[in-house]
Amino acid sequence: MTSPINPADRCLRGKAARKRARRSAHSAWIASVDRPDPVSVLERQGRDRLPELLPIRYGRMAASPFAFLRGGAAVMAADLAAAPHTGLTAQLCGDAHLLNFGVYASPERHLLFDLNDFDETFPGPFEWDVKRLATSVAVAARENGHPEAKAAHAAREAVAGYRLAMRRLARLGELDVWYTRIDAEQLLPLIRSTRRHRRVEASLGRARRRTSLRAFGKLTETVDGRRRIVHDPPLLERAGTSDMASLRKIFSDYRSTLSEERRLLLDRYRFVDAARKVVGVGSVGLRCFIVLLAGRDAGDPLFLQIKEARQSVLEEHLPSGPYVHPGHRVVAGQRLLQAAGDIFLGWMSGPQGRAFYWRQLRDMKGTADVAGMGPDELSAYARLCGTALARAHARSGDRIAIAGYLGGADTFDRAVADFAMAYADQTAADHTALRAAVEAGVVRAAPEI
Template structure:
């Protein structure tokens, strides 16, 4: 059996593969793939009529570009040496993929909340994506460069110090670790930020299936239907609805017995295709309205297509053959508590999907409106949450040993993030040039 001392030695040995200061390096290689070509290749298996929406959203700003360019950054990270200290990666750990949601016990937790790209890989890839997103967001908000630097450094330092704290805990203590969103409000240094945070939590508590019914449905000829709001929300055609009804039973089989019993108490009402996010635009995504005891007892489920993770072509084969299973298993591994309706199945044409609740008190921070102090606090919180997630699946003792007590890693990754923010701006300009030249079509503002 490997002892804690052995794991400490493993972490220190990883410094010989990649020194901590080496993480500061970023210089695009001469054979770096064209970022627009990477996006176009990724779009080949997506719905072509929705791709202009994706490019329109990504064209909006460097941060929007970063959100949609997980495949671009994955290729860039893969071109660098890595530590070999593997965790279950989120795969897309930018600032807006953290947020609050309700646990099965109805407590509001703060955690990672997007797992489409989850895959086993070197821990620093998630840290670098988070750090780069802080740098891009800070610059986009017009913050002074010194304060951008401080916010990035805070995120990485929080990751390192949290991982070192978790390395000293027992296995069950780490597994039960969670970040209670309500407990965070008093920790904010500014009274105004405390007020805004409390208001955000209040709004999150209202984001339920019942609220979604009021926003996303209407009564037509005495029957409740999902509204028609093309191209963002379009009722499923007869063929799609028939397919969704058919695969519903396959999804049901991936739930535990008590959750199947709960699901069986709901009946199918309506379904629609929905465009979501930035990175996911073009994948097949549906929402399904179910009714329980009566029409005032709704449940909205979301069905998202699961494709290959953007990390897969750069890393050894993962443990899951089914992409939907990969997403669900990764989410359960990384989150402190997960949606009780998470499940997966194979749909028409052999496409993989996963199911989850559409709204379950979910909320995300308004990064675009953050002050320098607010961004620093939020970046620190995200770094803490990322360390907690990684500690569940990776060797936290080895990672903590690699990171060490000094801020060498923090400063190096901060240097990388600031350089990669420059790269993101350059890539965003390239996307705009491709749109202007007619190479790709863009539908801004949708």
């Protein structure tokens, strides 16, 4: 992505984008008469997924409007694409809702706060991610029982966090932007209540303990003197003979996508066992496995996750991206967006030409308990998420142009917050439509698992 050299020209380019999409115009959300039926969008996504797992997906999405929003990235992508956009492109997360932010360990073993899901990453208009984040804040606030004014304020805080961070980043040099990161400890000053402060500290402590060694104790058992992944269907099923053979083969192919020093590290582990695992909400039905490796000895485990990669929900609405292989798209997007990446990120093709990507299963990862947040806490957390999103976008997009578009006033903040509240209504209606489809037998939903 090339930009004019002169920062003043780049800023003017951003201000010129206001002619294509006025900042105040972002407030509008009116569903078009030909808007796709949300349940049909989900059913189309379900084609070629594992059919026996789809009821779990629908059951999880039917649990609440926020759960529907989590699984309905394709629904919202189509709605965002129907409106005018700025044309100011960045590498998008593609699914920037509140629960796709969290803490994880850098290679230096520091806990960082950042985006943590990249299945839908793709280059697109920066505001699409901002609108999805703000909407998730509004939906979460309503589910937490916050008054409408507080919900709107929290959504506005997410956008303000993004705008102010982007304007600050626009003044920095290239390496300063690239090396910017958010330490997890920055969560603590946001919490005024002593009780909540201790709860966040405890949450960070749990994240530090979420390692392969901890997973080893929970996800494995000893059978005939050998360590094996537990069989706990339908969420965790040990791989059959044919799947095991395929996984061993693609493990070798995956190795080739790592840098030389990381291949050397990986070669010090041996393949022990594998299992199919159900993860997330929107991802349910995609082929996903975990692989247990052993290093120095049986007490030195490493869990890797292999997840099927499909076309991003954004791709049908935007020009072609730089990567043909969906797994490569996910890995490259994650490396670009995150301040520090997983050293075992890689990709390859599996049976029937399906695309997959690899990463560590647990690397001190943790997510905030959004459902337990009061109005002030949610607003502060939303602002932090907006700040993290701006940092991610600034690495790929023209941060100076985006900052020029956003401006110093809160016009954009208020407009996107208004959109978020209106789209929260749409999400509630779409959730109701899914529940009606379940009750009518159009789709089958398993009780929440």
